[in-house]
Amino acid sequence: MPRLRLPIERIEAIPARVPTIRPHHLSFATVDAMDVVIVRVTAGGVVGYGEASTIGGPRWGEESPEGIAAIVGTYLAEAMLGQDAAQLNLAEARIARAVRGNFFAKAALSMALHDAVARAGGIRLADLLGGPQAIHLPLAWTLASGDTARDIEEGERMLALRRHRDFKLKIGAHAPEDDVAHVAAIARAFEGRASVRVDVNQAWDEPTAARFLPALAGAGVAMAEQPVAAWNVAAMARLQRANPRLAIMGDEGIATPQDALRHVTEAACHAVALKPAKHGGVAGTRAVAAIARSAGLGLYGGTMLEGTIGTLAALHLYTTLGDHAWGTELFGPLLLRDTLATSGIEFRDFAIHLPEGPGIGTELDEDKLGFFRTDRSRTSLP
Ligand code: MUC
Ligand code: MG
Structure with missing residues (x-):
């Protein structure tokens, strides 16, 4: 043959x-x-x-x-x-x-x-990987202009365009009281129309997270990404146990399959942000996703804010993995002023759509x- x-x-x-x-x-x-x-x-x-x-x-x-x-x-x-x-x-x-x-x-x-x-x-790349289980995936947007009113205005625009109805807020740079007020104002503005999640990017220590995560949950936040340092898996587990209404998501702390296993065995999170970059490519991403899924953790199709090429590669891969309980955030090309690819990606109806191939479906x-x-x-x- x-x-x-x-x-x-x-x-x-x-x-x-x-x-x-x-x-x-x-x-x-x-x-x-x-x-x-x-x-x-x-x-x-x-x-x-x-x-x-x-x-x-x-x-x-x-x-x-x-x-x-x-x-x-x-x-x-x-x-x-x-x-x-x-x-x-x-x-x-x-x-x-x-x-x-x-x-x-x-x-x-x-x-x-x-x-x-x-x-x-x-x-298509997705077909090389056994074929997609979905041809479009839900698409979140990060509100991170640094200003509450501008974030609300930006979110309203995204809703009107029918591009995003899941918003991730980047917090951790300011006093936690101010961050919580910022998140609560945005959650109130979009109540019943969009979901609000936060990403602390490791900025809090455990006592700060223990003090402020309940307030975030009370404001309607359903998911908090990497509230504490990547190494502090024990704190992640204590925070997850103390905040059952909130899905704590592992991001920076989960790169290798061994990291994923450790989070599972220590019950350190309810959700995992996937990123092909963190996992070293296609095989690593599939290994981490398999461990997360086997343990009943929700998958999130994460981004390192890549442009069209990296975003498409991740999209093809994510569509082959089955259910993404937390959707995806593959909006990188929309945050960039220009593209290094000859064609764009279809972003519509609150989703990112898988293009026809061959390969990832665009050219440099x-x-x-x-x-x-x-x-x-x-x-x-x-
Ligand atoms: C991260 O930590 O998740 C993803 C979306 C965004 O705005 O920043 C990235 C990185
Ligand atoms: Mg993150």
């Missing part, structure tokens, strides 16, 4: 910086541009794309755009050039062994290989990449 052979001929990692439509305020940084690394792989003459992004450089996690580009372009390229991309299980195992950690870099290459193989077969816009790339001076306008 002949089989597909796709020897990897070229691996490129290109850093780029794309401005956001407004400053995005998180507990640890305010972001007005997203740093992304586009990975382009050529295998058997077929080109596939992947993307890694960081939020505020190495501040959300340990990896920086410069580091990602160096890891992909040097160490992962050395390990993978000449290997058969079509042997995806072997390829992912080799990537995992080639360097320690560096999950964002590994994920971008994993996505690009999967995209190339799907394109070579003329099918070389002119835009030429304009936004940060590794050489700009030569032309987009």
